[in-house]
Amino acid sequence: MIVRWWRPDRAIERGPWWVALDVAVAWASAGIAFGSSEYVASLTGGPLVSRVAVVVWFCAIGLRRLAPATALWAGAAATVTVMLAGEPVTNLSLASALPLTMIAQGRRPTVSVALSAVPVLAVVGVMAAHPQIVLVAAVHAVAWGSGTAGRTRKEREARLRRQAAEERAQRVRADERALLAQELHDAVGHAVTLMATHAGAARLSLPDGPPQVTAALSRIEEAGRDAMADLDRVIGLLSDRQSLAPGLRELVRGLPVEVELTLGPGLDDLDPSLAETLRRVAQESLTNVIRHARASRAAVEVTRDEGQVRLVVADDGTAGTPASTGRGLAGMRGRVERVGGTLTAGPAAPEAGWRVVASVPLGQDRP
Known part of the structure; x- marks a missing residue:
C-alpha cells in the first residue's frame, strides 16, 4: 500500500x-x-x-x-x-x-x-x-484547500459523466426492448390471434359436429386467448415500468372462491420483473387455496411503503395446508429472493387459515 x-x-x-x-x-x-x-x-x-x-x-x-x-x-x-x-x-x-x-x-x-x-x-x-510563520502556514492551508476543491470538482464532473452514460445506456436498452416488444406483438400475436379465430369459426360452423371435435376446438380457442394474455404480460416485462393492478384483477376473476382484492397506491409504476414476481406469487398462492385449503374466501392485499412492496394472501381454510411442503412454496420463495425480497408462509393462527407474505424492495435496495 x-x-x-x-x-x-x-x-x-x-x-x-x-x-x-x-x-x-x-x-x-x-x-x-x-x-x-x-x-x-x-x-x-x-x-x-x-x-x-x-x-x-x-x-x-x-x-x-x-x-x-x-x-x-x-x-x-x-x-x-x-x-x-x-x-x-x-x-x-x-x-x-x-x-x-x-x-x-x-x-x-x-x-x-x-x-x-x-x-x-x-x-x-x-x-x-x-518572522513569516503565519504566511507559511497560510500558504500550506491554501494549497491544501485548493487541491481539495479541485478533487471535489473532478469527482463531481466524473459523477455527472457516469450518470449521463448510464442514462444513455438506459435509453438504448429501452429502445431495444420496445422494438422487441413490437416485433413479438406483431409476429407472434398475429399468429396466435389467427389460430384462436379460426378455431372459433370452425367450432361455430359445426354446431352439430362430433362432441370431441367441438370440445377440441373450444380448447384450442381458449388456449389461444390464454396465450395472448400471457404474451401481453411478457411484452409488459419488456417495458420500463409496469402496473401491477390489471394483472391481479384479471387473476382473481372467475375463481371458485370469493377473493377480496385490496390494492394500495403507488402500484402503477413498478419494475416489470417485480410486478411479474408479485403476480406469480399471488397466482400460486390462490392456486394452493383452491387445491389444498378447502377455503370459502381469500383476501389479496398489496401495499407499497418505506421502499418496498408487500403482498399478503390469506384464506379462511384449514390451517397447515399441504402447500407448506410442496414445490409451489419453494418456487415462490425462489422468485421473491431473486429480486431481493423475502417470503414467509404458514398458518395465520390456529385453525384460522393460511397466510403468505412476500416483501420486495424497490430501487437501489434491489440486487
Whole structure:
C-alpha cells in the first residue's frame, strides 16, 4: 500500500504547458540567479547546503505533477535542512506547499493526510520562530484547500459523466426492448390471434359436429386467448415500468372462491420483473387455496411503503395446508429472493387459515 501511495496520480493534469508553467514557477521560487551571488540561495554563491537546497526546491516544484509525494518530501526536507543549518529561506517553503496541492487533488483525504502530515508539520515546526510563520502556514492551508476543491470538482464532473452514460445506456436498452416488444406483438400475436379465430369459426360452423371435435376446438380457442394474455404480460416485462393492478384483477376473476382484492397506491409504476414476481406469487398462492385449503374466501392485499412492496394472501381454510411442503412454496420463495425480497408462509393462527407474505424492495435496495 505504501508503494502505491508514492506512485504518480493519473488524475493530475500533466500536459506540457502545465509542466512548463511549473518549471517557470520553480525558477522564480527557488531563487536561482546564474551569474550573480547577491541572491540568497544562489547556485553561484552562498554555502553548499543552500545551493543544494536550491536544486532540490527547483526539482520539487518543477516535477510536482510527475511525482507529487516525492516532491513534497524532498522540498520539505530541503527547507528543514536549511533552517536547521541557520541559513535564510527565500521561497517561503513553496517547495512543499505546491506539491501539497497535487496530493490533495489526486488522493483520497485519508491517503493525502498520511502522505503530507509529517513533511508539512516538520516545515511549520522548524519555521515556528520565523518572522513569516503565519504566511507559511497560510500558504500550506491554501494549497491544501485548493487541491481539495479541485478533487471535489473532478469527482463531481466524473459523477455527472457516469450518470449521463448510464442514462444513455438506459435509453438504448429501452429502445431495444420496445422494438422487441413490437416485433413479438406483431409476429407472434398475429399468429396466435389467427389460430384462436379460426378455431372459433370452425367450432361455430359445426354446431352439430362430433362432441370431441367441438370440445377440441373450444380448447384450442381458449388456449389461444390464454396465450395472448400471457404474451401481453411478457411484452409488459419488456417495458420500463409496469402496473401491477390489471394483472391481479384479471387473476382473481372467475375463481371458485370469493377473493377480496385490496390494492394500495403507488402500484402503477413498478419494475416489470417485480410486478411479474408479485403476480406469480399471488397466482400460486390462490392456486394452493383452491387445491389444498378447502377455503370459502381469500383476501389479496398489496401495499407499497418505506421502499418496498408487500403482498399478503390469506384464506379462511384449514390451517397447515399441504402447500407448506410442496414445490409451489419453494418456487415462490425462489422468485421473491431473486429480486431481493423475502417470503414467509404458514398458518395465520390456529385453525384460522393460511397466510403468505412476500416483501420486495424497490430501487437501489434491489440486487
